[in-house]
Amino acid sequence: MKKQGKFLFTLSVLILGGFMLLNSCGGEKLKTQINEQKEQITSLNDSVAKLKNLLDHKKKRVKKPKEIISLGNATELYNSYSINRACVIEAFEIGKGNIRDICKTEREPKKITPARSSFIEYKVLKQYIAYVEQETAKRKIPLTGFRFYFSNYPDKKYFNDKRPIKSPRRNTFFIAPTINKDSKNLGFTIFESNDGNFETRILEEFFETQQNTILGKKLNKAGFLNFSQEPIEISLQINDVGSHP
Numbered sequence: 001m002k003k004q005g006k007f008l009f010t011l012s013v014l015i016l017g018g019f020m021l022l023n024s025c026g027g028e029k030l031k032t033q034i035n036e037q038k039e040q041i042t043s044l045n046d047s048v049a050k051l052k053n054l055l056d057h058k059k060k061r062v063k064k065p066k067e068i069i070s071l072g073n074a075t076e077l078y079n080s081y082s083i084n085r086a087c088v089i090e091a092f093e094i095g096k097g098n099i100r101d102i103c104k105t106e107r108e109p110k111k112i113t114p115a116r117s118s119f120i121e122y123k124v125l126k127q128y129i130a131y132v133e134q135e136t137a138k139r140k141i142p143l144t145g146f147r148f149y150f151s152n153y154p155d156k157k158y159f160n161d162k163r164p165i166k167s168p169r170r171n172t173f174f175i176a177p178t179i180n181k182d183s184k185n186l187g188f189t190i191f192e193s194n195d196g197n198f199e200t201r202i203l204e205e206f207f208e209t210q211q212n213t214i215l216g217k218k219l220n221k222a223g224f225l226n227f228s229q230e231p232i233e234i235s236l237q238i239n240d241v242g243s244h245p
Contacts, residue, residue, distance in 0.1 A: 062130045067120075067240040071189050071206065073159045074174055074237045077151035078207050085152050085171065107155050107169070115170040120241045128238050132177045135190065135234055139198060145178045147187040149203075151239070166240070174239035176203055190234035198234075 069077075087103035129146075136143045155169050176187030179200060186205075192198035 062134045064131055065124055065127050065238060067124055067238050068235045069237050069239045070161060070235050071233055072161060073163060075210050076154055076159055077174055078149060080154045081150055081152040112169050118172055118241045132236055141200060142179060143177055144180050144185050146175050147178050148173050148175055172241060174237050176237045189236050191231035192234055193231050
């Protein structure tokens with residue numbers, strides 16, 4: 001009897017230990033499954049949050065920065081630099097003749113403090129890049145980068161479109177987005193009609209056609225696509241930056 005009782009006791013202990021071991025293993029497995037599900041839920045929540053931010057960004061339209069300038073203003077800046085700065089640099093580097101004789105300009109001699117730097121606010125630059133990305137993406141234009149154009153403010157108070165000139169005669173720059181053409185990253189702007197038809201206009205090509213025109217002459221839009229209506233410029237050039245001695 002004693003041997004039988006001892007056997008039954010040992011068997012009971014083994015059975016109880018087995019149940020406890022099974023429960024323990026099942027509990028660990030359950031905990032692992034719960035932790036995995038928690039991680040999946042967290043990952044899913046992160047994905048939903050990113051998607052929401054993306055949708056909110058797409059819904060929120062970026063306003064055109066007030067520092068955006070027209071192609072006409074960009075042409076004035078470009079031509080002024082060509083006449084009053086680029087020519088002077090070329091003549092100086094050649095080292096022959098009188099600069100005033102070589103570089104024909106209508107400007108009267110005047111003492112100024114030359115600009116040595118220009119400044120653009122971070123928030124303006126950020127808004128500008130977002131605006132360019134928005135306008136090019138909606139038209140599926142392959143943006144490649146940005147080109148900085150050395151330029152010079154005309155010697156007057158206003159551009160031809162009556163936009164104020166902050167620092168007459170001082171050097172500055174303007175920025176334009178670029179697309180790839182003939183393996184070159186060239187600046188461009190957009191012209192679009194009310195029916196949605198548009199074309200990109202390469203700045204370098206346009207400036208070249210305007211080099212011999214008189215500043216103040218109406219912008220020549222010859223060469224555009226056959227729009228059914230007068231095209232509207234979706235300006236992508238930015239200037240109006242601070243020039244400093």
